[in-house]
Amino acid sequence: MNEELIAKAKTAKSAQELIEMAKAENIELTDEKAQEYFARLNAASEISDDELEAVSGGCGYSDGKQCPNCGSTNTKVSDDRGSFAIYKCENCQITFQVQDD
Numbered sequence: 057m058n059e060e061l062i063a064k065a066k067t068a069k070s071a072q073e074l075i076e077m078a079k080a081e082n083i084e085l086t087d088e089k090a091q092e093y094f095a096r097l098n099a100a101s102e103i104s105d106d107e108l109e110a111v112s113g114g115c116g117y118s119d120g121k122q123c124p125n126c127g128s129t130n131t132k133v134s135d136d137r138g139s140f141a142i143y144k145c146e147n148c149q150i151t152f153q154v155q156d157d
């Protein structure tokens with residue numbers, strides 16, 4: 057599988073969907089292989105979710121920073137860059153940057 061296909065495969069919600077995707081690319085995938093790939097892709101995304109959580113927890117970026125535009129605290133970390141984070145306001149939909157302090 058090439059990288060483009062792997063990225064696409066990561067969006068599969070089931071092994072069956074993976075087989076359908078492979079079929080569309082003219083790749084023959086057995087049930088067994090599909091399940092193996094699916095398990096592996098899922099394991100990989102779980103790890104990155106955990107890492108993401110660890111990073112956002114460790115740097116002190118937590119949801120609920122006050123939006124500079126509308127004042128709402130219904131905001132979420134959308135991109136944690138370490139020294140700063142990009143927040144998205146769920147109320148007015150703007151994104152804003154917060155520096156680590």
Ligand SMILES: [Zn+2]
Pocket residue numbers: 123124125126127128145146147148149150
């Ligand atoms: Zn806002």
